[in-house]
Amino acid sequence: MADSLTPALYLIPVNISDAPLAATLPSGNTEVLRGIRHLIVENIRTARRFLKKCDRNFDVNAITFYELNRHTDLSEVSSYLEPLRRGEPMGVMSEAGCPAVADPGALPVAIAQREGLRVIPLVGPSSILMSLMASGFNGQGFSFNGYLPIEESIKIKKIRELESLSARLDVTQIFIETPYRNNKLIALLAATLHPSTRLCVACDITDPENESIITLPAARWKEMRYNYDKRPAIFLIYSR
Numbered sequence: 001m002a003d004s005l006t007p008a009l010y011l012i013p014v015n016i017s018d019a020p021l022a023a024t025l026p027s028g029n030t031e032v033l034r035g036i037r038h039l040i041v042e043n044i045r046t047a048r049r050f051l052k053k054c055d056r057n058f059d060v061n062a063i064t065f066y067e068l069n070r071h072t073d074l075s076e077v078s079s080y081l082e083p084l085r086r087g088e089p090m091g092v093m094s095e096a097g098c099p100a101v102a103d104p105g106a107l108p109v110a111i112a113q114r115e116g117l118r119v120i121p122l123v124g125p126s127s128i129l130m131s132l133m134a135s136g137f138n139g140q141g142f143s144f145n146g147y148l149p150i151e152e153s154i155k156i157k158k159i160r161e162l163e164s165l166s167a168r169l170d171v172t173q174i175f176i177e178t179p180y181r182n183n184k185l186i187a188l189l190a191a192t193l194h195p196s197t198r199l200c201v202a203c204d205i206t207d208p209e210n211e212s213i214i215t216l217p218a219a220r221w222k223e224m225r226y227n228y229d230k231r232p233a234i235f236l237i238y239s240r
Helices: 027-034 044-054 074-080 106-114 127-135 152-169 179-192 218-223
Strands: 009-012 038-041 064-067 090-093 119-121 142-147 172-176 198-203 212-217 233-238
Touching: 009 027, 009 106, 027 044, 038 044, 044 064, 074 106, 106 119, 127 172, 127 198, 127 212, 127 233, 152 172, 152 179, 152 233, 179 198, 179 218, 179 233, 198 218, 212 218
Parallel strands: 009 090, 009 119, 038 064, 038 090, 142 172
Antiparallel strands: 172 233, 198 212, 198 233
16 A cells, blocks of 8 residues: 555544544545555654554554644744655644644645645544534534634623624534533523524534534523533534
């Protein structure tokens, strides 16, 4: 596979739960990984662990890793692509989910596209798309907004702004929160949104035991008993 792999920047998804890899990732992804000797990753230790999870016989010591995270000097990222410029296949791997989507992996992809280098995305789980699929909200028009502001007064203003845009443009609004703030955010959303605006909380996506995806009007969330503390979750609102 190493000799036959097309020279390109492969975007390699990673599982987003503890579900068996076979349930969320195609086996062909592992075959691609076997042909790559240069990987751009967020964290080398967890990347090595994922490769071993894909194949316990994977020779992780044969891989050259390039770290791309908040500590990286972004002026160095272009140099990471030198193997690709020489005609060798490379990969970009996220910590979880699809690389380059709400992920620093977008930078090497942008450089590759600018230079006319081939980019090949592989199939894998995206919490953004999977939560949208299961929410019952508009999938024709949607916006991912990342994290909301931390300060409560500014956060409330942002929530109302997103709700207004959803109603005016018929757009699903999607965002995330630091897991230990999940419960507080849901309470704030329930108190801030119009009672009829629908809120979907999608938690532990792809986890066969703990996955929970619930859509209810904001008024119903006010009455709900829930505990999403320290669990990976994504939030969607739709006002229409």
